[in-house]
Amino acid sequence: MDPDAAIETRELTRVYRQRWRGREIRAVDGVSLKVARGTSFGLLGPNGAGKTTFVKLLLGIVRPTAGSATLFGVDCRRPEARLRVGYLPENHRLPSYWTGAGLLDFAGALSGMDARARRRRIAELLDLVGLQEWANVRLSRYSKGMLQRLGLAQALMHAPSLLLLDEPTDGVDPVGRQQIRAILRELEDQGVTVFLNSHLLSEVELACREVAIMDRGRLVLAGRVKDLTAGKGYLVTAAHVPEALFETLRAKAASAAMRDGLAEFLFPTREEANRAVDVVRAHGGWLESVTPTGSTLEEVFMRTVRPQTPEQL
Amino acid sequence: MMRRIQATALLRDTLREAAARWVFWGFYGLSTALILFFLFLLRIDVIEGARATVTLLGETSPRALPVTRLVRQFEGGVASFLYVAGMGLALFASAGLVAATFEPGRIEWLLSKPVSRVRILLWRYAGAVIVVALNVCYLVLGVWLILGWKTGVWDAHFLVAAPTTIFMFMVLLSVVTLAAVLTGSAALATMLVFALMVLSPILAQHKLMVRLLDSEFWRDVWRAMYYCLPKVFEVGRINMNLLRDRAVESWMPVWSSALFAAVVLAAALAAFSRRNY
Numbered sequence: 001m002d003p004d005a006a007i008e009t010r011e012l013t014r015v016y017r018q019r020w021r022g023r024e025i026r027a028v029d030g031v032s033l034k035v036a037r038g039t040s041f042g043l044l045g046p047n048g049a050g051k052t053t054f055v056k057l058l059l060g061i062v063r064p065t066a067g068s069a070t071l072f073g074v075d076c077r078r079p080e081a082r083l084r085v086g087y088l089p090e091n092h093r094l095p096s097y098w099t100g101a102g103l104l105d106f107a108g109a110l111s112g113m114d115a116r117a118r119r120r121r122i123a124e125l126l127d128l129v130g131l132q133e134w135a136n137v138r139l140s141r142y143s144k145g146m147l148q149r150l151g152l153a154q155a156l157m158h159a160p161s162l163l164l165l166d167e168p169t170d171g172v173d174p175v176g177r178q179q180i181r182a183i184l185r186e187l188e189d190q191g192v193t194v195f196l197n198s199h200l201l202s203e204v205e206l207a208c209r210e211v212a213i214m215d216r217g218r219l220v221l222a223g224r225v226k227d228l229t230a231g232k233g234y235l236v237t238a239a240h241v242p243e244a245l246f247e248t249l250r251a252k253a254a255s256a257a258m259r260d261g262l263a264e265f266l267f268p269t270r271e272e273a274n275r276a277v278d279v280v281r282a283h284g285g286w287l288e289s290v291t292p293t294g295s296t297l298e299e300v301f302m303r304t305v306r307p308q309t310p311e312q313l
Numbered sequence: 314m315m316r317r318i319q320a321t322a323l324l325r326d327t328l329r330e331a332a333a334r335w336v337f338w339g340f341y342g343l344s345t346a347l348i349l350f351f352l353f354l355l356r357i358d359v360i361e362g363a364r365a366t367v368t369l370l371g372e373t374s375p376r377a378l379p380v381t382r383l384v385r386q387f388e389g390g391v392a393s394f395l396y397v398a399g400m401g402l403a404l405f406a407s408a409g410l411v412a413a414t415f416e417p418g419r420i421e422w423l424l425s426k427p428v429s430r431v432r433i434l435l436w437r438y439a440g441a442v443i444v445v446a447l448n449v450c451y452l453v454l455g456v457w458l459i460l461g462w463k464t465g466v467w468d469a470h471f472l473v474a475a476p477t478t479i480f481m482f483m484v485l486l487s488v489v490t491l492a493a494v495l496t497g498s499a500a501l502a503t504m505l506v507f508a509l510m511v512l513s514p515i516l517a518q519h520k521l522m523v524r525l526l527d528s529e530f531w532r533d534v535w536r537a538m539y540y541c542l543p544k545v546f547e548v549g550r551i552n553m554n555l556l557r558d559r560a561v562e563s564w565m566p567v568w569s570s571a572l573f574a575a576v577v578l579a580a581a582l583a584a585f586s587r588r589n590y
Contacts, residue, residue, distance in 0.1 A: 056589075059425045061420075081427075087425035089422050089425070091418050092422055093416055094422065097333035110423075
């Protein structure tokens, strides 16, 4: 494991077994991913792709069936791994008997901050998310958007090095969204790693430098947003690609992924794609397809994610 | 240092949530009503230091009773009420308090903090015990002080009602905690402990039942249930014996109930540590 990576997973798997029906659901299926420190990373995928389970695995909320994950080199199952992590869960239910300031104080104390540091930080954060006038009002009187902003503030309370946000703009109005984006940009400039889990492609495209796409528990594509969306590119899909060759081509490609035994490489130019095809064939690989890529993240997403059958919906 | 800050925060969270729940205020209100009853509505007139007459809502009892006996009767009544009704109410209130920890959207948030699961659950358990213990002590001390002040009889035996009630509450709260971890349902947890409270006097007749049962298998089942489950009824009887300054025949109901609580709480901690949310 790389201690310099903010997040690193190896073949991370979570399988749910339905006892009565004898069925297995692979919520997360052999995901290997590395997120460098200081980057903004977006995890995309359709509903039920396994994004939230993946985040929960990182935080030790769900135990892996197989594989491993580390946060800053520390096994994610240990509480110490979460010392430098701030988390905003999807559909959170922050205790409504607290006031805004009280909740931030509670969150800071759980992260081990002393009382003086908490007091100072609470004032800063309430100001940052525009809730200073609501500091002493109980959360039961907060709107959805206000709760979301307070949720972001509590995640930032102990100045984390890694911020895991699950659908952070859910229920937030356009002005609030812009504020949240500005905060995230500022955090990235300060060297904080931002991991954004969302199904809103435009949100991720605006806020993240790197993305990964999950589909049915598997990681099907990963790369820099700039490369994935830059002009025209070519997606080369091949079978029987030896592992060493896959790694060689991955280094040259804008992004690469393995899906159902097929290797997928995205090349920015026709020449590079052709060279890759030649190399794959020379090493005994079978060419499956060469597809020109679009220029928006949505198009990359739609091409990558397989449509679900009515039974899977 | 960090552990202390986290522990204080978890405890404060439990106390804050308890304060936000009406049922806990109802519990305190009931205790206060009982204290006020002894303070204002019940008049005890001591005659020549040994006998007393009781006046309740203007009606005076026709004959005077020995004052010590009178005080003990009142204290026995309060202790019984506290042990049965008070504890039932406390368990009903605490079940919601413990189960609330596992609400979806809240538990994920709590678990994302750098606190071990064992500490999260133990401090919630401890918080619920502290809330109830404060109330029990408030009632027992309040009644003891008022009766002592009114009659001059300071019977310290009555004070044992507080630790006994708190002890049995802790035992039954361990069951609530395990049920809440496994099911997340406050209603089911409450039903389970009430069932144990109802079952306890029946199981306490184990000597008679063992004689009545034909099958050795069922006799063993009955004995196993008797020795394994908490002895709410018998600890209540010990409570009354201590209150009346009588000898306690056996402490087995106390230590076996304590052992039961330790095992159940350990099971709750183990289940919570392994559970996925």
